[in-house]
Amino acid sequence: MNVLCAVMVEIASRSDKKMISCIAFAKNKTVDIIRPLSAHEVEIIDEVGKMLSTIKYYDNMFVLALSEWEELNEFLESHSRKTKEGKTYDTHEFFLKINNKLTNYLSNARKFIDHSEIKIYQEYGKNSPQSELWNDEKKMLYNGFFSYRFLYHLRHFTQHNGSMPLNRFSKKIVPTKLGEDRVLEIEVSRDSLLNTSFNWNSAVKKEIEEMPQSFDITGYLLEHKVCLQALYHKIIEILAVEVTNSFKDYIELLSSFHISGYPYVFKFEDEESQRDPSNYKNMSQLPFQDIYKYLEKMSETSVVKLNYKKKD
Numbered sequence: 001m002n003v004l005c006a007v008m009v010e011i012a013s014r015s016d017k018k019m020i021s022c023i024a025f026a027k028n029k030t031v032d033i034i035r036p037l038s039a040h041e042v043e044i045i046d047e048v049g050k051m052l053s054t055i056k057y058y059d060n061m062f063v064l065a066l067s068e069w070e071e072l073n074e075f076l077e078s079h080s081r082k083t084k085e086g087k088t089y090d091t092h093e094f095f096l097k098i099n100n101k102l103t104n105y106l107s108n109a110r111k112f113i114d115h116s117e118i119k120i121y122q123e124y125g126k127n128s129p130q131s132e133l134w135n136d137e138k139k140m141l142y143n144g145f146f147s148y149r150f151l152y153h154l155r156h157f158t159q160h161n162g163s164m165p166l167n168r169f170s171k172k173i174v175p176t177k178l179g180e181d182r183v184l185e186i187e188v189s190r191d192s193l194l195n196t197s198f199n200w201n202s203a204v205k206k207e208i209e210e211m212p213q214s215f216d217i218t219g220y221l222l223e224h225k226v227c228l229q230a231l232y233h234k235i236i237e238i239l240a241v242e243v244t245n246s247f248k249d250y251i252e253l254l255s256s257f258h259i260s261g262y263p264y265v266f267k268f269e270d271e272e273s274q275r276d277p278s279n280y281k282n283m284s285q286l287p288f289q290d291i292y293k294y295l296e297k298m299s300e301t302s303v304v305k306l307n308y309k310k311k312d
Contacts (some may be wrong), residue, residue, distance in 0.1 A: 008260075015032075019267040019268065019269060020036050020269070020270065020271070021036065021037045021042050021265050022036050022037065022267075023035060023036075023257065023264075024263070024264040024265070025043075025257070025260070025261035025263055025264070026262045026264055027260060027261030031283075032256055032259070032261075033266055034259070039229060039252060040119065044246075044249045045250065045251050045286060047246045048246050048247060048250040048287065048291070050248070051125075051243045051246040051247065052291070055243055055298070056098050056294070057119060058119070058232070058239075059294070060110055061115060061116065062232045065105065065108040065109045065112045065181065066225070066227060066228070068104045068105040068108045069225050069228075070107050070130075072101040072104075073104050073221070074217065075098060075101055076186070078251065079094055079098075079190075080184045083153055083184035084184075086209075089196065091169060094169070095169060098166055099164040099165065099166050102158075102166060103158045103159075106151060106155035106158060107155060109153045109228055112231075112277055116134075116231070120235075124141070130238045133234060133238055134299070135230060138231065141230060141231070145222070145224075146281065147219075147220035147227065148223075148224060148245070149204050149207070150208070150220060151217075151221070152231060153201050156185065156198075157193065157196075160197060160198060161198045163193075166186055166188060166219075167188065167191070167192055168186070169184070170184075173290075185216065185220070187214040187215055188214065188215055188217055189213070189214050189215050190208060190211050190212065190215065203284075232301070233301040233302075233303060236298050236301045236304065237301075237303045244298070244304055246294070246296060250287075250291065251291065254286075262288055263285070263286040263288060264285050265283065265284050266282060266283045267283070267284075
């Protein structure tokens with residue numbers, strides 16, 4: 001056997017060798033290695049990592065879309081307050097920023113919808129019961145809410161046409177019971193959507209043609225956010241059983257040691273290597289607070305009910 005073959009055989013034998021995984025807990029800058037983990041316990045830890053990664057994937061996209069909506073809403077409300085108080089501001093700058101924030105929201109909302117669908121199809125199969133739940137919810141929202149249909153396709157419009165949809169602004173003084181009030185109105189010109197080369201969905205185009213010459217979309221934006229929340233809740237419903245079962249097994253595993261502190265896993269090549277302090281660098285922190293964080297977030301959807309006592 002030549003040297004190269006010998007090296008390759010040695011590397012292969014090392015890669016085939018199973019590492020020893022040991023559970024440890026850290027507290028007050030002290031780490032105590034408790035004992036090796038069984039193959040089943042390692043599977044529980046690996047599975048919870050997978051489930052945590054999955055729920056984070058969906059949650060991060062939803063939170064990003066929601067934060068864009070909140071930023072858009074706060075920007076609109078702050079300038080409505082300025083208008084009401086008679087304060088001046090650069091209307092052209094406002095025009096550019098409000099359209100940019102709307103475009104950002106529509107883009108991230110569409111990203112959440114499309115990438116969630118891809119992930120569900122990949123994980124469960126396009127014809128699976130889980131995918132059917134997702135498709136039914138999306139179909140119900142699309143057929144039931146003009147806001148969902150309109151803003152879904154408006155995102156295409158803003159991306160491919162280049163026009164700014166929020167294009168009618170006015171500051172009005174309107175009579176009230178107590179006198180007068182200054183009001184900021186932001187509207188979309190119907191014809192600016194239609195008199196372009198953009199290829200609208202035929203049904204949505206017909207609905208736009210029936211709209212007033214200019215119309216306010218702030219109410220549609222609020223309703224659209226509710227639609228996104230409904231989709232997020234449906235994702236939680238799809239994931240609920242496997243995620244909560246995985247989290248439950250993991251919490252029970254950690255609790256079985258009756259030790260407070262942050263959990264870690266150390267990996268060693270063999271029992272002898274455990275005696276070498278330099279090998280103690282080969283460690284990874286296990287999820288702890290994130291488990292409870294996402295269980296509580298899932299419980300906010302009313303899909304999951306919690307009945308545990310949170311560890312400190």
